[in-house]
Structures are given as C-alpha cells and as structure tokens.
Amino acid sequence: MFGLSFALGAFVAGLRYAFPKTTRRLEKKIPRVVALHDRVAKRPHVAAYLVSERRIPFNQMGIFRHYKELDG
Numbered sequence: 001m002f003g004l005s006f007a008l009g010a011f012v013a014g015l016r017y018a019f020p021k022t023t024r025r026l027e028k029k030i031p032r033v034v035a036l037h038d039r040v041a042k043r044p045h046v047a048a049y050l051v052s053e054r055r056i057p058f059n060q061m062g063i064f065r066h067y068k069e070l071d072g
Contacts, residue, residue: 008033009040014064019071 012033015023027034040046049055058064 005036005040006046009037009046012037013041014058017058018064018067020066021071 012023041050058066060066
C-alpha cells in the first residue's frame with residue numbers, strides 16, 4: 001500500500017508543478033488525496049529523500065514540466 005501512496009504523492013507533486021493554478025482549484029475537490037500526499041511527504045524516510053540530492057528536481061525536460069499555456 002505504501003508504494004501506491006508514494007506514487008500518488010509523486011503524482012500530486014507533479015501536477016502542482018505542471019499545472020499550479022489548476023491543481024490549486026482541483027485540490028478543493030479531492031481533500032483526501034491531498035491529505036494522503038501530505039502524510040506521505042512527512043514520513044521520515046520520504047521527507048529525507050525529498051530534500052536529498054538523489055531526488056531529481058522537476059524541470060522542463062520531463063513529463064512534469066510547467067505547462068503555462070495549459071494552466072488555466
């Protein structure tokens with residue numbers, strides 16, 4: 001179950017990066033998903049990973065790049 005929770009958390013983080021305006025609006029409709037993301041991000045090992053050099057930051061090369069023209 002943790003793997004699925006981690007994947008969902010990564011997906012939420014990616015959406016927040018790619019579509020920040022749209023994601024802020026949609027998060028109001030999915031509070032339990034957002035709460036799960038927040039709980040997973042606070043787990044000690046996950047939190048350490050998120051601030052580590054091992055984590056590849058979002059950038060303009062991957063699927064989760066900022067889509068300004070699509071973010072309404």
